[in-house]
Amino acid sequence: MKKIICLLLITVLSFSMISCSGTQEEVFDRPLDAVYEADLTGLTFRWGSSWPQQLLPESGFSNAGDKTIQRVNDLKAKYGCDFTVEAWEDGSSKIMQTIAAGLPTIDLLDSHSENGGIQCYKANLLYCLEDIPNINIEDEKWGTKAFLQYGRYDQRYYGFYQFAWEFPPELAGAMLFNNELLAINGITNPHEYQEDGVWNWENFENLLLAVQATSTPDQQLYPWVSLEASRGDIHSFMYTNGLQTVVNKNGKNTFGYDCPEGIEVLEFLNRLWEAKLYTTGSASQFTFDEAVAIQSSETYYATHFYDSINSGTDYAPYGDFEYGLVGYPYGPNGSPEDTSAFVHKGRRLNWVIAYSGNAVEDIGLVLDFMFEPLDDSGGWKTWVGDSIFYHEQDLENYIYFLDNANYNYSIELNDVINKVQDTIVKAIQGKSTATQVLSEVRDQIQAEIDEHITWNVDEQN
Numbered sequence: 001m002k003k004i005i006c007l008l009l010i011t012v013l014s015f016s017m018i019s020c021s022g023t024q025e026e027v028f029d030r031p032l033d034a035v036y037e038a039d040l041t042g043l044t045f046r047w048g049s050s051w052p053q054q055l056l057p058e059s060g061f062s063n064a065g066d067k068t069i070q071r072v073n074d075l076k077a078k079y080g081c082d083f084t085v086e087a088w089e090d091g092s093s094k095i096m097q098t099i100a101a102g103l104p105t106i107d108l109l110d111s112h113s114e115n116g117g118i119q120c121y122k123a124n125l126l127y128c129l130e131d132i133p134n135i136n137i138e139d140e141k142w143g144t145k146a147f148l149q150y151g152r153y154d155q156r157y158y159g160f161y162q163f164a165w166e167f168p169p170e171l172a173g174a175m176l177f178n179n180e181l182l183a184i185n186g187i188t189n190p191h192e193y194q195e196d197g198v199w200n201w202e203n204f205e206n207l208l209l210a211v212q213a214t215s216t217p218d219q220q221l222y223p224w225v226s227l228e229a230s231r232g233d234i235h236s237f238m239y240t241n242g243l244q245t246v247v248n249k250n251g252k253n254t255f256g257y258d259c260p261e262g263i264e265v266l267e268f269l270n271r272l273w274e275a276k277l278y279t280t281g282s283a284s285q286f287t288f289d290e291a292v293a294i295q296s297s298e299t300y301y302a303t304h305f306y307d308s309i310n311s312g313t314d315y316a317p318y319g320d321f322e323y324g325l326v327g328y329p330y331g332p333n334g335s336p337e338d339t340s341a342f343v344h345k346g347r348r349l350n351w352v353i354a355y356s357g358n359a360v361e362d363i364g365l366v367l368d369f370m371f372e373p374l375d376d377s378g379g380w381k382t383w384v385g386d387s388i389f390y391h392e393q394d395l396e397n398y399i400y401f402l403d404n405a406n407y408n409y410s411i412e413l414n415d416v417i418n419k420v421q422d423t424i425v426k427a428i429q430g431k432s433t434a435t436q437v438l439s440e441v442r443d444q445i446q447a448e449i450d451e452h453i454t455w456n457v458d459e460q461n
Helices: 002-021 063-079 093-100 113-122 147-151 179-184 190-195 201-214 231-240 260-274 283-287 360-370 379-388 392-403 417-428 434-452
Strands: 044-049 082-087 108-112 174-178 222-226 246-249 252-255 292-297 323-326 348-352
Touching: 044 360, 063 082, 063 360, 108 113, 113 147, 113 348, 147 348, 174 179, 179 201, 179 292, 190 201, 190 323, 190 392, 201 222, 201 260, 201 292, 222 283, 231 260, 231 292, 231 417, 252 434, 260 417, 260 434, 283 292, 323 392, 379 392, 417 434
Parallel strands: 044 082, 044 108, 222 292
Antiparallel strands: 108 348, 174 292, 174 323, 246 252
16 A cells, blocks of 8 residues: 555656646756856945055056956956945044944955054954955965964964055065166176075175275265165064074073174174165165165065156166165075065055954955956066066065065064164164163063963964
């Protein structure tokens, strides 16, 4: 009897399926590998920035801008949503005010880490990138791990960069050199020393001395001009002498410059300062006066070229001469691998706001699509390599900086880092000794390290 009932049921179901087949698609006939896109129609995703024209310029303004506009159009076609870039403050106050007023706020903030990033993090307003669906922090389109250190709070990543687009990232602690000035005077340039593995303090000093020797009253030359007010030079030379800002000794995080190798750095820089081989100055001396052999600065002085936005700027690409990019020379305790640049709290990243009203999985979907490479041209790497840099070695050095960036812990040491730098500069300028300045800052910076850096920094590095 049970078999008869089962056969009857099967017969009824079979007729039912046949009768429906003419008017309705069978589930089993659908392709198993079909991709069904999310429908975000009616949603708007907002990117706030103090530089909206830079991120999304008007159509026809630049090739890179037109590619970004096309990406927004592609997003609309794919998901049905809108994506806008709007003027916003470089900070957290406006976000907090809109949330407090019950108003919708932006999804994404373009802001310096010290202004918007860390303040939003402390107010619990950010999504951690590792918690956002569709964002794989291992994908380099968000930025290299070394570069993103200043957007890493309590050992988790919160800030990212449009790394696959045509906006060159920015670091501190690079050296630009006037290759024509050096060549005319028969002076070996840093690239040649670098190729031989001997871009070190000794050859750096010899280069500066050679430039000084060619200077005349009619044509005064400056061997080395710093745009960092010597602050950046402190960190860079510490790194190139094998040191880090914070190290772990016997299970305790300590200030890494307070050691014999750190004193060696300050005494070396003081010697160059006293010999007038080293001074502070302006970018125009390098770019327009062409009177400077070496300029130490942030990398954007070597890469930025924004037509009609910064007309008359003193960035190096506006100069009418061949220049090069190189890391700082390595010291007696360092090696050629220690010549990278560094990142710090005073640079921009993008921060994902947790209270925009859009679902986190939708935000992740949109960001993952938006920040893919704009095309197959190679993004900023191709652009600066073909249109900005004069030598392949410049691009290789720049990429090395980004892959191996140092970090001065300026987020964690925010309250004291500037005071420490200003105190240490006194040793460079001969206003105090290296031993004295380190003793002045030792207790203050150690207290800050104890309070804010609770993990083993050597394991993190």
